[in-house]
Amino acid sequence: SLATCLLHVQKNEIRTFDSLDGLWTFVREPHNGGDIGIGNQWNTLDLDKFSNATVMPVPSAYNDIGTGSELRDHIGWVWYEKKEFVPLRDRNMRHVLRFASVNYFAVVYVNSEKVTSHTGGHLPFEVDVSSQIKFGAENKFTVAVNNTLSWSTIPQGDFNYQKLAQRNISGRILSRLPDGAVKNVGNFDFFNYAGILRTVQLVKIPSTHIQNINIVADHTGSFFFETAANNLDGIQVEVKMFDGDSNQVYTTNQTKGEGKLENAKLWWPRGMGDPNLYTLEVSLISDGELIDIYRETFGFRTVTWSDSQIFINSKPFYCLGFGMHEDFELIGRGFNQAVMTKDLNLLEWMGGNCYRTTHYPYSEERMFENDRRGIAVIVETPAVGLKGFSKANNNLHIKMLTDMIDRDKNHPSVFAWSLANEPQTAKKESRAYFKTLVDTAHGIDRTRPVTTVYGPTNFDNDETADLMDFICVNRYYGWYIDMGYIPWINQSVYWDISLWRETFHKPIIVTEYGADSIPGLNQEPSVDFSEQYQNEVIQETHHAFDALHKDHTITGEMIWNFADFMTGMTTTRAVGNHKGVFTRSRQAKIAAYTLRNRYLKRFDQT
Ligand code: GCB
Known part of the structure; x- marks a missing residue:
């Protein structure tokens, strides 16, 4: 409904805001320490007086700012506090405290009083604090943030206390793990960067x-x-x-x-x-x-679709794009203007015209830049890797989808809404779940198609793909399937995607394909993880794309990934995911030139 929307913040003749960005006081609760801060009402205390208090830049993820793994791998609560004067001059304005992104769960206090809480990491929330603010005085803003993921969060994560595996060894009780050992593994392939990730503003609007x-x-x-x-x-x-x-x-x-x-x-x-x-x-x-x-x-523009193509302003639109991440050294998922600008400049240099906000809504700044630059985007909810389809999950997912559409509805660059990435939609119960999401999106916005990005399912076992306006498919032939068999890729991709098309008669975008390469690792003939291998996987996949495009079977392609990015630790990741065509510091690998040649050539034909 019209009333639920959060307008973007602007300064003009009447409106203004104070930025609360900068260094905040920061206190980490003991790892897996329960609810000590909330239990002891830390909101009523001065965190800057704590002996273990430090500072944390906002915006930034906190994980990579410290020096030890305790902070990087922290699970549970951290506390932020900022003391700031609010001028007497502004006392007649309504004051709204607005957070553009706090991952994952936030409780907000103003002058010790709880004013709101929010669930979910990548959408803005705000609260009217006019009656809590002291004008012409210093105010204390406190935010408690919890990054713990579970089966009821979106994205979902596996949270479990590790079994102690106690044994009586020669009369002594020994445990395999330390007391209180806990694992929190996100159901996705990127680091769960946490904290206050985007700007914090005290917005001043008229009553x-x-x-x-x-x-x-x-x-x-x-x-x-x-x-x-x-x-x-x-x-x-x-x-x-x-x-x-x-x-x-x-x-x-x-x-x-x-x-x-x-x-x-x-x-x-x-x-x-x-x-x-x-x-x-x-x-x-x-x-x-x-x-x-x-x-x-x-902007004045129309998105339409047939059973095989997507049209913008009645002209066929072929997406030359990228899966991406908001990810960089030190700041993790924190917003940074330099990183955003560099990324979009590189995307243009590559001849790209499109990307998907994998796997969560991106910053508001980025959405305005997409409009200005003419970059078409699929905006995706934070629902990556869904395995469970409970009613509670469904309600949260609907809320996130609604907030996301509300935030981004007036951006002409947004041409589609993605409900989820790689859900386990072979499960029967996923159908009713996804039906509510499709109906929600269509109910709010009749002007854009709705899609879901499929990975674990196939054309013959997916319970939901027929509900979508168009279909996105991720496929890793030559990597997760048939590693080392590069000559097989062309035929496999053609076969796989053709079957989706034959089954559903909907437009298809291949939203992920690619291979890892460790920058500077060279092998001729190619071996997995070398730059040559990544390049060849990409080139072979392109042969299939050319044939599929000619047949009107696909209406776009997106490389996975734009740049290398951080993940949790697993045996298949070496300091993160290396499927980027750029390194994490945004230098080109061999594959970047292959992609650039392709996109620029295609670009000239449209
Ligand atoms: C996928 C996921 C993406 C991963 C990628 C990979 O299908 O959608 O989040 O990073 O594969 O590299 O495994």
Whole structure:
């Protein structure tokens, strides 16, 4: 509904915010220590007086900032605290505390009082703290964060106390493991970076304020918009639409409107045209005085699909893309402008036009950049590797999906919603579960297709693929299947994907394929983990893609992965996953040039 939305934060004539980013006081509870902080009401204490207090940069994951494995591998609670003045000047503004991403569970206190809690790591949440804030004084913001994953979290994780395996050895009781040993293994292939991962802001908005804006604009120039405010008594609404050159092209005094723009300049993905953007400016006016104002950017573009292709503005769209991660040295999954900008610059250098926000919603900053640059994206919920399909999981998943669509609905670059990555959808109960998700997404947004990314299932045992508007498939021929048999890849990929297509008659994007390579490891003839081997797997897979594309069997391809990224420790990972075509520090491997040649050539044809 219109009321649930969190507007992106902006500064303008009326609105402003204080950034709470910077160094926060940080205290880690003992590993697996129960709920000591909550039990002892640490929210009422000054954490900066604790003898074990240190500082932690925000935004950043905390895991790689310390010097020991205790912090990196911590399971349980950590506490953040920041003391900040709030100017007296702002006392007439409503104050909303907003977190763009805290992984995974957060409890928030202002001046010792609990104000909210939030579940899930990658979507914003906010709380009105106007009555807790002390104006013209220092305020204490405290956040307790817990990263423990379980069968009821999304993503799911396996949490278990290790069996002690006690034995009586020569009259002494010996245990194999230390007392209290615990394992928390995420059901996915990336490091569970935790903490305050994106910006924290104290948002200042007027007491009468705009709450939501929804805009649908298509390639014929037709548009519809709807806006909501918390109070419209005696308020005049003024809505103006501007083109990219700040020319006013439409105006109304209604909170809802529709119309048709002649010669609308369309939003196109890179290679198909310019990514033209428009702005809808909504003002609230009382007695001739401006009370609130908000400007939302959007684009005129249409996504449609047939049984084999995806179209943008009625033209076939072929995705040349990437699976990615928000991942970098030291900061883990923490937002960093330099890393984001470098990544998107490299994506353009590669000739890419598309990516999937594997395996969680990415930062809001990135979504605006996608719009501006003309990069088409599939936005994915944090549901990676689902194995259990309980009612409780389903409710949480629906909430995350709803919040995600609310956050990103006005971005023209978003062309599809992905419900999950590699769920165990051979299980019968997954069908009803996924049906509720598809219905939820369609119920909120009729303008974009819904997809799910399949991995563990096949064309003949998946219980859910027919519910989707299009289908995404991950396949690792030459790596997890038939390692060492590069000449088999072409035929296997062609065969596998053709069977999905024959069965479901839906458009298909191959969203993952690839191989690990340790940068600088060279072997001729190629051997697994060498740069040559990765390159050859990719080249062979491309032969299959060319044939599949020609047959209209696929409507896009995405390499796994854009760059190397950190994972938990397992026997198949050597300091993380090395399927990147770039290293973790964003230097090109051999495979990057292969992909770049391919994408640039394709790009020129569209
Ligand atoms: C997959 C997963 C991705 C992994 C990748 C791999 O299918 O979707 O998260 O990182 O395979 O490299 O195993």
